[in-house]
Amino acid sequence: MPFIPHTEDDIRSMLATIGAPSIEALFDEIPPALRAKGLDGIPPGLSEMEIGRLMSERARRDGRPLSFLGAGAYEHHIPSAVWAITTRGEFYSAYTPYQAEASQGTLQVIHEYQTMMASLTGMEVSNASLYDGGSAVAEAALMAVRAHRRSKSLRVIVPSTVNPDYRRVALSTAGNQGLRFETVPYVRDSGCIDLAALGAYAGEDIAALVIQQPNFFGQLEDVDALTDWAHAQGMLVIAVVNPTSLAVLEPPGDWGAKGADICVGEGQPLGVPLSSGGPYFGFMTTRLELVRSMPGRIVGRTVDLEGRAGYTLTLQAREQHIRRGKATSNICTNQGLLMTAATIYMTLLGPTGLAQIAEVSLARTAQLVAALTRLPGVQVAFTGPRFHEAVLRLDRPVAGVLRALEAQGVLGGVDLSADFPELGPALLVCATETKTAADIERYAAALGQALQASRAA
Amino acid sequence: MNQTLEKSIFEYSRPGRVAAAQLPPSGSEGAADAVRAALPEALRRRKAPLLPEVSELDAVRHFTRLSQLNFSIDTNFYPLGSCTMKYNPKACNQYAMLPEFLARHPRAPESQGQGFLECMFELQEMLKEVTGMSAVSLSPMAGAHGEFAGVAMIRAYHRARGDLARNEIIVPEAAHGTNPATATMCGCVVKEIPVDAEGDVDLAALERAVGPNTAGIMLTNPSTLGVFERKIGEVARIVHGAGGLLYYDGANLNAILGKVRPGDMGFDVIHMNLHKTFSTPHGGGGPGAGAVGVAARLEPFLPVPIVAHGEGGYRWLAEAERPQSIGRLSAFMGNAGVLLRAYVYMRMLGREGMSRVGEFATLNANYLQARLRDAGYELAYPTRRASHEFIVTMKKQARELEVTAMDIAKRLLDHGFHAPTTYFPLLVPECLLIEPTETESKETLDAFVEAMVAILAEAQADSAKLKGAPYTMPVRRLDDVRAAKQLELTWKPPQAATMAG
Numbered sequence: 019m020p021f022i023p024h025t026e027d028d029i030r031s032m033l034a035t036i037g038a039p040s041i042e043a044l045f046d047e048i049p050p051a052l053r054a055k056g057l058d059g060i061p062p063g064l065s066e067m068e069i070g071r072l073m074s075e076r077a078r079r080d081g082r083p084l085s086f087l088g089a090g091a092y093e094h095h096i097p098s099a100v101w102a103i104t105t106r107g108e109f110y111s112a113y114t115p116y117q118a119e120a121s122q123g124t125l126q127v128i129h130e131y132q133t134m135m136a137s138l139t140g141m142e143v144s145n146a147s148l149y150d151g152g153s154a155v156a157e158a159a160l161m162a163v164r165a166h167r168r169s170k171s172l173r174v175i176v177p178s179t180v181n182p183d184y185r186r187v188a189l190s191t192a193g194n195q196g197l198r199f200e201t202v203p204y205v206r207d208s209g210c211i212d213l214a215a216l217g218a219y220a221g222e223d224i225a226a227l228v229i230q231q232p233n234f235f236g237q238l239e240d241v242d243a244l245t246d247w248a249h250a251q252g253m254l255v256i257a258v259v260n261p262t263s264l265a266v267l268e269p270p271g272d273w274g275a276k277g278a279d280i281c282v283g284e285g286q287p288l289g290v291p292l293s294s295g296g297p298y299f300g301f302m303t304t305r306l307e308l309v310r311s312m313p314g315r316i317v318g319r320t321v322d323l324e325g326r327a328g329y330t331l332t333l334q335a336r337e338q339h340i341r342r343g344k345a346t347s348n349i350c351t352n353q354g355l356l357m358t359a360a361t362i363y364m365t366l367l368g369p370t371g372l373a374q375i376a377e378v379s380l381a382r383t384a385q386l387v388a389a390l391t392r393l394p395g396v397q398v399a400f401t402g403p404r405f406h407e408a409v410l411r412l413d414r415p416v417a418g419v420l421r422a423l424e425a426q427g428v429l430g431g432v433d434l435s436a437d438f439p440e441l442g443p444a445l446l447v448c449a450t451e452t453k454t455a456a457d458i459e460r461y462a463a464a465l466g467q468a469l470q471a472s473r474a475a
Numbered sequence: 476m477n478q479t480l481e482k483s484i485f486e487y488s489r490p491g492r493v494a495a496a497q498l499p500p501s502g503s504e505g506a507a508d509a510v511r512a513a514l515p516e517a518l519r520r521r522k523a524p525l526l527p528e529v530s531e532l533d534a535v536r537h538f539t540r541l542s543q544l545n546f547s548i549d550t551n552f553y554p555l556g557s558c559t560m561k562y563n564p565k566a567c568n569q570y571a572m573l574p575e576f577l578a579r580h581p582r583a584p585e586s587q588g589q590g591f592l593e594c595m596f597e598l599q600e601m602l603k604e605v606t607g608m609s610a611v612s613l614s615p616m617a618g619a620h621g622e623f624a625g626v627a628m629i630r631a632y633h634r635a636r637g638d639l640a641r642n643e644i645i646v647p648e649a650a651h652g653t654n655p656a657t658a659t660m661c662g663c664v665v666k667e668i669p670v671d672a673e674g675d676v677d678l679a680a681l682e683r684a685v686g687p688n689t690a691g692i693m694l695t696n697p698s699t700l701g702v703f704e705r706k707i708g709e710v711a712r713i714v715h716g717a718g719g720l721l722y723y724d725g726a727n728l729n730a731i732l733g734k735v736r737p738g739d740m741g742f743d744v745i746h747m748n749l750h751k752t753f754s755t756p757h758g759g760g761g762p763g764a765g766a767v768g769v770a771a772r773l774e775p776f777l778p779v780p781i782v783a784h785g786e787g788g789y790r791w792l793a794e795a796e797r798p799q800s801i802g803r804l805s806a807f808m809g810n811a812g813v814l815l816r817a818y819v820y821m822r823m824l825g826r827e828g829m830s831r832v833g834e835f836a837t838l839n840a841n842y843l844q845a846r847l848r849d850a851g852y853e854l855a856y857p858t859r860r861a862s863h864e865f866i867v868t869m870k871k872q873a874r875e876l877e878v879t880a881m882d883i884a885k886r887l888l889d890h891g892f893h894a895p896t897t898y899f900p901l902l903v904p905e906c907l908l909i910e911p912t913e914t915e916s917k918e919t920l921d922a923f924v925e926a927m928v929a930i931l932a933e934a935q936a937d938s939a940k941l942k943g944a945p946y947t948m949p950v951r952r953l954d955d956v957r958a959a960k961q962l963e964l965t966w967k968p969p970q971a972a973t974m975a976g
Binding site for chain 2: 019020021022023024028029031032033035036037038041044045046047048049051052053054056057058059060061062063064065066069070072073074075076077078079080081082083085087089090091093095097099101103105106107108109110111112113114115117118119120121122123124126127129130132133134136137138142143144146147149150151152153181183184186187189190191194195196238241242264265266267268269272284291292293294295296297298299306309315316317318319320321322323324326327328329330332333334335347348349351352353354355356358361362364365366367368369370371372373374375376377378380381384403404420424429432451454
């Protein structure tokens with residue numbers, strides 16, 4: 019019996035202590051009509067060796083193509099120490115740190131994580147993480163509506179330069195509570211928020227403006243002007259940021275005259291493997307005065323009976339197990355293990371390493387854009403500064419080009435035609451520090467061939 | 476244990492120290508110039524973030540030492556009621572972390588993920604089989620997230636029928652706090668109903684609670700009181716009769732795995748905590764996975780994406796194929812790596828192993844319940860069978876000796892056992908909710924009983940000693956009031972901290 023240690027003697031003696039004739043008798047309170055008839059649809063069990071073979075075969079089938087995909091999940095080198103430590107049983111198999119005395123390791127990691135995230139984003143406080151970037155945007159919108167003191171407005175502006183999947187998650191999550199999301203278009207030249215269109219909302223009763231930086235296209239928004247404009251209208255500002263970029267980009271706490279109010283984002287670039295989309299973690303930081311409106315776990319430093327420093331979950335009066343129906347959120351867990359990995363990652367990289375990762379990623383993307391736009395029929399879609407992603411316009415339909423690239427072992431980017439049909443055939447590409455000059459040449463050669471083949475067909 | 480506390484990583488930091496092996500490869504020297512050329516001054520960061528400047532060895536030692544301050548399943552018995560802290564097999568982690576699985580980008584084409592998608596499809600099929608539901612979506616990322624999906628589907632179902640008044644969710648008073656919080660998040664009104672003296676739902680109160688506004692009821696079965704809800708058939712008839720739906724909170728699915736299926740009990744929607752029943756790790760508070768299952772009439776509303784299998788192989792179904800879906804709950808496709816771990820676990824157990832989970836979880840709980848009762852601990856529901864967990868109440872000791880459930884819990888830490896769940900469910904005074912799980916041996920359970928016997932004796936002989944526990948942990952009891960009043964939510968350099976204080 020896998021993972022069940024009982025011997026026949028154990029079973030006999032335990033049943034005797036209980037005073038039950040059989041294990042079956044322990045289920046005698048369940049109405050017989052409800053009893054399961056067996057689990058015929060489940061295959062017979064496998065030994066560890068057999069499941070190992072099966073999984074290795076399936077993994078091999080998926081392969082490891084050369085990838086230039088980004089759009090919210092980014093390939094970065096992960097130091098070996100990150101997951102060697104994160105998967106230690108003491109972190110991996112521990113529960114949420116409710117028993118603080120027996121969980122000081124996890125609690126201190128969270129406190130160090132909170133310190134790093136608050137500083138990286140230029141904010142004062144951080145929670146212990148949320149599910150992922152998309153759900154963090156949804157939670158930030160709900161929090162902004164709660165924290166917005168001037169009115170009870172349920173409207174939040176989410177420009178079309180915010181990751182479309184984040185917009186979908188926000189709607190599925192917060193729509194049931196009556197939140198309404200207003201969309202603002204982008205300028206066709208710059209790929210940035212259309213300030214004139216945004217200006218139409220001046221004077222309206224709106225809880226918050228969401229600003230993604232770098233935006234979904236990889237372009238850099240004029241965050242200072244946007245933040246000041248929103249604050250002048252009495253709106254809160256929700257910043258959605260890439261944590262790697264913050265090593266070189268102005269942190270949300272410094273945006274405009276007063277800084278953003280809530281900062282969220284996808285934490286995956288900080289040492290979390292791509293892994294088909296999860297588990298990742300969302301981060302959330304804010305100003306101290308808004309901390310009681312923030313959802314999720316928060317760890318504080320305090321003292322024990324003997325005056326020694328120690329760590330504990332705090333501000334729990336906001337949470338579901340105390341407040342039940344009146345809680346700030348139904349969130350029960352954070353993404354503890356991923357947050358642990360991110361803390362170790364940020365420690366190993368330090369301010370120097372993280373800045374170099376950001377710089378090299380930006381430089382590689384610039385090289386990629388230069389190499390690809392040398393090809394006939396490939397143009398960069400937007401002018402202006404960008405981070406480590408760019409939108410390219412092709413003169414052929416994107417789907418066929420991507421299939422041809424895939425046949426050559428290259429994942430060439432994300433097809434934007436479904437979410438942004440107005441762009442025509444457009445491709446979102448990304449290169450991080452993991453891409454070498456040779457990788458970029460290989461992509462350029464493959465794209466040249468694919469376009470040529472497409473024109474000939 | 477008695478470790479000295481590990482200092483903060485920031486105290487190891489020295490300006491200019493780097494873990495040089497982790498810097499990007501050589502040949503990147505021009506990058507900083509490229510950044511200056513590409514980024515206008517106004518968009519650039521001016522002051523470096525407060526991140527540690529340490530060597531790789533400093534980092535490895537620090538975080539390894541921190542890990543050693545934790546209790547975990549790998550090091551300690553962890554009878555935390557309602558949390559199902561069973562052994563997390565190492566194979567599940569190893570095979571979910573194969574390099575190709577880790578490297579796969581969420582937007583990689585389906586053709587580059589057939590191996591992964593086959594695992595996901597088979598996981599959906601196996602979860603349907605063990606729960607008796609018609610369809611499953613794997614995308615919710617935790618139990619509470621699955622709950623949210625479930626209640627959102629109930630709302631969407633009523634709305635799609637034009638039944639717009641149904642916004643009340645009935646919740647028994649013993650329910651997890653997430654149940655009412657979820658209902659509120661879905662824009663519903665919560666109606667709590669009582670349970671009777673033996674732990675079953677009060678049917679008369681339920682009859683009074685249902686009506687034309689009833690959207691549904693959220694139930695855990697076995698309930699959070701550690702007993703099987705015997706009147707589940709009547710509950711289903713009453714709620715269905717009133718036009719409402721039944722929601723199954725899968726927190727306690729481990730108790731009945733292979734024995735009873737929620738679908739056969741009449742439930743319309745369920746969420747499963749894969750991090751409980753299917754042994755994916757708790758990770759110090761996540762990641763979880765809260766897959767949802769539904770009866771046929773709710774299938775169109777399942778959250779996307781869902782894996783389908785057809786002639787072209789395995790593929791995701793998204794908004795276009797599922798126009799009535801409650802939508803997308805994660806930017807991509809949920810906690811894929813957690814789902815792979817659950818898949819490996821289910822395949823290793825197979826159909827025989829799976830049906831033994833409920834049996835041995837129940838055997839261990841009833842054994843522990845009998846031994847603690849014989850040792851003088853008062854059971855909250857003495858006439859009932861334990862499910863996979865049971866409740867002990869310390870109300871007598873609290874009255875006579877001024878010893879609380881919390882004191883017992885803290886003293887257990889000194890004996891090397893993680894505490895049971897305390898003060899939940901809320902309606903049993905001074906309670907300990909104890910769940911041993913099927914992966915613990917009789918010797919471990921016996922050792923736990925010995926510790927509980929010693930603690931009870933200590934409560935009678937020297938209650939002051941007990942109230943000071945724990946003594947052997949890295950810290951003694953912590954000042955939670957101070958933590959909430961004098962907020963220290965980030966590390967500050969010592970002199971700055973003094974100035975602020």
